[in-house]
Amino acid sequence: MSADHEIENLLQETRHFAPEAEFVAQAIAKPELYEQAKADRLGFWAEQAKKLHWHKPFTQVLDWSNAPFAKWFHDGELNISYNCLDRHVLAGNGDRVAIHFEGEPGDSRAITYAELTDQVKRAANVLLDLGVREGDRVAIYMPMIPEAVVAMQAVARIGAVHSVVFGGFSADSLTTRIDDAQAKLVITTDGGYRKGRALALKPAVDEALSGGKCPSVQNVLVYRRTNQDVNWVEGRDLDWTEALAAASPEHEAKGFNAEHPLFILYTSGTTGKPKGILHTTGGYLTQTTYTHKNVFDLHPEKDVYWCTADVGWITGHSYVVYGPLSNGATQVIYEGTPETPDWGRWWSIVEKYKVSILYTAPTAIRSFMKLGSSIPKQHDLSSIRVLGSVGEPINPEAWMWYRDVIGSGKAPIVDTWWQTETGAIMISPLPGITTLKPGSAQHALPGIEIKILDEAGTELGLEHAGLLVITEPWPSMLRGIWGDPDRYKETYWSRFEGKYFAGDGAKFDEEGNIWLLGRVDDVMNVSGHRLSTAEIESALVSHPFVAEAAVVGAKDETTGQAVVAFVILRQSQLEAAGSDADVSKILRDHVAKEIGPIAKPRQIMVVAELPKTRSGKIMRRLLRDVAEDRPIGDVTTLTDTSVMDIISGKIAGGAND
Ligand code: WTA
Numbered sequence: 001m002s003a004d005h006e007i008e009n010l011l012q013e014t015r016h017f018a019p020e021a022e023f024v025a026q027a028i029a030k031p032e033l034y035e036q037a038k039a040d041r042l043g044f045w046a047e048q049a050k051k052l053h054w055h056k057p058f059t060q061v062l063d064w065s066n067a068p069f070a071k072w073f074h075d076g077e078l079n080i081s082y083n084c085l086d087r088h089v090l091a092g093n094g095d096r097v098a099i100h101f102e103g104e105p106g107d108s109r110a111i112t113y114a115e116l117t118d119q120v121k122r123a124a125n126v127l128l129d130l131g132v133r134e135g136d137r138v139a140i141y142m143p144m145i146p147e148a149v150v151a152m153q154a155v156a157r158i159g160a161v162h163s164v165v166f167g168g169f170s171a172d173s174l175t176t177r178i179d180d181a182q183a184k185l186v187i188t189t190d191g192g193y194r195k196g197r198a199l200a201l202k203p204a205v206d207e208a209l210s211g212g213k214c215p216s217v218q219n220v221l222v223y224r225r226t227n228q229d230v231n232w233v234e235g236r237d238l239d240w241t242e243a244l245a246a247a248s249p250e251h252e253a254k255g256f257n258a259e260h261p262l263f264i265l266y267t268s269g270t271t272g273k274p275k276g277i278l279h280t281t282g283g284y285l286t287q288t289t290y291t292h293k294n295v296f297d298l299h300p301e302k303d304v305y306w307c308t309a310d311v312g313w314i315t316g317h318s319y320v321v322y323g324p325l326s327n328g329a330t331q332v333i334y335e336g337t338p339e340t341p342d343w344g345r346w347w348s349i350v351e352k353y354k355v356s357i358l359y360t361a362p363t364a365i366r367s368f369m370k371l372g373s374s375i376p377k378q379h380d381l382s383s384i385r386v387l388g389s390v391g392e393p394i395n396p397e398a399w400m401w402y403r404d405v406i407g408s409g410k411a412p413i414v415d416t417w418w419q420t421e422t423g424a425i426m427i428s429p430l431p432g433i434t435t436l437k438p439g440s441a442q443h444a445l446p447g448i449e450i451k452i453l454d455e456a457g458t459e460l461g462l463e464h465a466g467l468l469v470i471t472e473p474w475p476s477m478l479r480g481i482w483g484d485p486d487r488y489k490e491t492y493w494s495r496f497e498g499k500y501f502a503g504d505g506a507k508f509d510e511e512g513n514i515w516l517l518g519r520v521d522d523v524m525n526v527s528g529h530r531l532s533t534a535e536i537e538s539a540l541v542s543h544p545f546v547a548e549a550a551v552v553g554a555k556d557e558t559t560g561q562a563v564v565a566f567v568i569l570r571q572s573q574l575e576a577a578g579s580d581a582d583v584s585k586i587l588r589d590h591v592a593k594e595i596g597p598i599a600k601p602r603q604i605m606v607v608a609e610l611p612k613t614r615s616g617k618i619m620r621r622l623l624r625d626v627a628e629d630r631p632i633g634d635v636t637t638l639t640d641t642s643v644m645d646i647i648s649g650k651i652a653g654g655a656n657d
Contacts, residue, residue: 013396013509017403017436019412023385027432029294034433037446044447045072045475049286052326053087054078055255058282062473068493068500069480070473072283077255080262080285081124081157084325085117086253097330100304100353101146104193104336111146113328116153121251122244123154129247130219130238132185134159135261139183139217140311141165141174141205143192144335147223147240148311151187152321156263156281159256163264163276166312167192168614171207173274175214177266180276181482182216187240191226196340198226206231258282264482265314267420275491276482277314277420283475284318285326287424291445292323295414296357297386297431304383306332306350307359313615314420315390318476319359323424338364343371347379358406359388359416363548363616365398365406370547370570373405381406386431387413391616393516395538396439403438417441417516419502421492423476426450427514439538440513448474450514452506457496465507465517465532470500505532524553524561531563531599533620539594540565543587545573550610550618551601554627562602564627565591566610580606603627611644 019027037044042061049058049072058076088096094114101109111119132138138155140162142148148164155162163181165174178186186209191200202222209217222230223240259280266274292298298305305324309315324331332353338346346368350358368376387407394402394415403413413436417427426448427441434442444450449472452460460466470477477500481488495501505517517532524531533551540549548568556562567587569577577583584604592600611619622644 013437013439015396015400015438017412017438019432019434019436020410023297023412024432026297026299027430028297028299029430029432031433033294033430033446041447041449041472045286048290048447049073049076049282049475052078052083052282052285052289055082058258064473067473067498068489069485070283070477071259072280072473072475073258073286074282076258076282078258078282078285079157079253079255080281080322080326081120081153082253083285083289084153084322085113085120088113088328089117091328093328096300096328098325099146099149100330100332102332102334102349102352103145104196104334104340109146116146116150116325118249119150119244120153120157121249122247123150124157124251125247126221126238126240126243127154127158127160127185129243130185130221132158132160134256136160136185137163137181137183137264138185138187139163139165139174139178139181141167141169141186141188141201142223142311143167143189143194143199143201143225144310144316144333145189145192145223145225146333147189147225149321149325149333152263152311152317153325157251157253159254159260161261161263163266164312164317165266166310166614167201168312171204174204174208176274177276178208178214178217180266180274181264183214184216185219185221186217187221187223189223189225190228190230193226193336194340195337198228200226200228200230202230206233256281259479261479263317265317265420267314275484275487277478278480278482279423279476280479283477284423285322287474287476288318288323289326290447291425291428292319292329293327294430295416295425295428295445296359296388298324298327298329298357300328300330303329303356304332304353305329305357305359306334306353306355307388308334308346308361308364309359309390310615314423315359318424338367343368343375344378347376347381350381350384351379354383356383357386357388358384359390361391361616362389362394362398363392363612363618365389365394365402366541366548368406369398369401370568372570372572373401376405382408384408384411387411389413389415390418392618393518393534393538394439395534395541397538397542399438412436413438415439415441417504417514421478422470422474422502423478426470426474427516437509437511437513440509440515442513444514448472451499452508452514453496453499460507462508462510462512465505465515467495467520468502468504468506468514468516469496470502471498524551524563526553526556526559526561526563526598535595536563536565536591536599536601539591539599540567540587542594543590545569545577545583546587547571548610550620550623552620552624552627554602554624556602563599564603564605564623565601566605566607566623568608568610569606
């Protein structure tokens with residue numbers, strides 16, 4: 001394949017950090033893991049699965065005869081809630097704290113495994129009383145509070161299927177999702193606390209169900225978090241606390257087939273309506289449990305783990321609700337935003353609970369970096385021993401800041417690549433084994449097979465960027481798109497015969513480390529050279545002026561596409577940076593120097609904010625509209641829709657070149 005069909009990637013990273021001897025000595029994951037998985041991949045996964053409690057043991061590992069529809073451990077039976085709760089209580093760990101809950105207003109609760117089990121059993125009985133049965137769908141629309149965990153676990157416990165809809169989504173999104181899944185029950189709250197205010201949730205549910213829009217819904221179960229006034233529909237709405245108090249605390253978890261559906265989670269595709277990604281039970285729990293333990297080096301008897309993701313996203317499902325509880329971890333759940341009451345909130349939580357493992361997203365890290373090190377430095381963060389990153393490439397500068405400032409200059413960072421569709425982590429360093437390289441997710445985990453192909457499907461060598469594929473089925477893989485098997489095949493399995501196409505660009509560097517280069521639809525073609533948005537962003541952020549950057553390709557008469565960059569400046573650098581025109585020149589030269597003149601942005605827009613989805617992903621599609629001077633597309637999933645007005649106003653004010 002010729003060079004002009006490759007994604008250009010010219011950024012070089014030379015720093016290395018080997019694990020410290022002390023860490024290696026106590027590490028959960030040992031190098032043998034790689035050898036075992038290599039020698040017998042399916043046997044390796046069977047070993048991991050056997051660490052769970054099976055009501056009926058499996059004898060078959062994988063059935064791939066109906067590819068791409070996989071069955072894992074499919075003649076076995078298990079109960080996911082039993083694995084996450086009862087088995088820890090039975091093992092004598094009922095008094096261990098499962099959840100340290102920190103409400104945004106400052107209220108806190110410690111919930112032990114015994115207490116959580118009691119709550120989930122009661123909730124399971126409430127659901128049964130409401131007529132929810134195996135296979136029925138339940139929509140959950142709640143803030144980040146322990147009851148959301150209880151709700152998910154209770155639905156799973158009785159073999160129903162949850163569809164969690166992120167609390168920041170609108171009534172319309174809720175209607176679409178409830179309707180697509182034909183949910184029988186909605187579990188919600190009156191509201192929740194965010195940015196110092198009691199926000200309402202129940203009105204969105206009422207609106208979503210109004211006018212007979214969702215006839216499948218029979219009841220709404222409401223937990224009162226804020227005690228604000230709510231509209232109440234007699235006969236339909238039930239009070240969570242009253243119902244649980246009246247319910248029996250006895251509930252025996254029965255085993256379900258390993259392929260019993262567990263949840264649907266909607267994720268936006270590049271176009272079209274949201275896809276209901278379907279996950280099932282045995283394989284999903286096997287891989288979330290295994291990755292949570294090995295990637296984060298979890299020692300459940302002493303670690304305090306905190307994943308900042310909301311349960312409305314896949315990270316909250318796999319690394320708040322299922323992986324950690326299955327491993328008997330003690331975890332922190334925080335309701336609110338990082339800036340309430342001030343930007344020190346996260347670090348005061350780390351200090352208060354002595355958090356030892358922190359898992360968050362690069363966008364959060366860059367926000368903190370933008371404000372400077374002095375805020376985290378006011379807190380004792382010495383308990384932190386492992387840091388995790390997920391959701392987008394973490395650029396080396398943010399990686400270094402995360403390690404130095406949050407990780408006391410020594411905590412290993414696990415940059416974990418995965419997707420809603422993969423269900424669990426697929427590519428990541430293992431902290432007691434891997435010599436870390438800032439910015440790279442590094443290696444496929446033991447048991448996972450990754451390749452990088454060119455567009456014709458030919459495997460690429462080192463230093464050639466192409467398309468990331470997964471070549472062998474894995475236990476926590478999606479089993480389909482709810483109600484649309486053809487879309488499943490078309491989206492993920494049609495590009496390369498027999499291989500899962502992840503939609504991401506990637507390369508192996510000269511040492512065999514995997515670098516994720518962003519979604520392939522975020523790839524630009526400038527004068528026949530493909531450039532990764534992620535790489536140019538990384539170059540921009542490596543300049544001391546820049547806190548955050550987003551790059552898009554805009555149509556250009558001469559070059560096909562041209563690079564347009566949107567940057568947020570670090571507050572401490574505003575004076576030094578000078579006028580926007582000065583900044584633009586300096587940064588264009590900087591990119592030219594870091595990557596090469598081909599990558600030099602045509603325009604650089606200095607902005608105060610970037611449009612982001614509620615999960616923190618930059619919406620490049622909208623930026624592309626601005627850069628190409630088109631009307632702005634649908635912005636309903638933006639955190640702050642006014643951001644776009646500001647940006648388009650700015651660009652309309654003239655290019656700064
Ligand atoms: C991106 C989130 C680079 C990637 C768990 C993927 C990443 C998409 C990383 C899935 C990472 C996630 N490095 N890119 N460590 N982690 N991504 O479904 O483009 O919300 O395809 O799942 O996020 O996003 P999703």
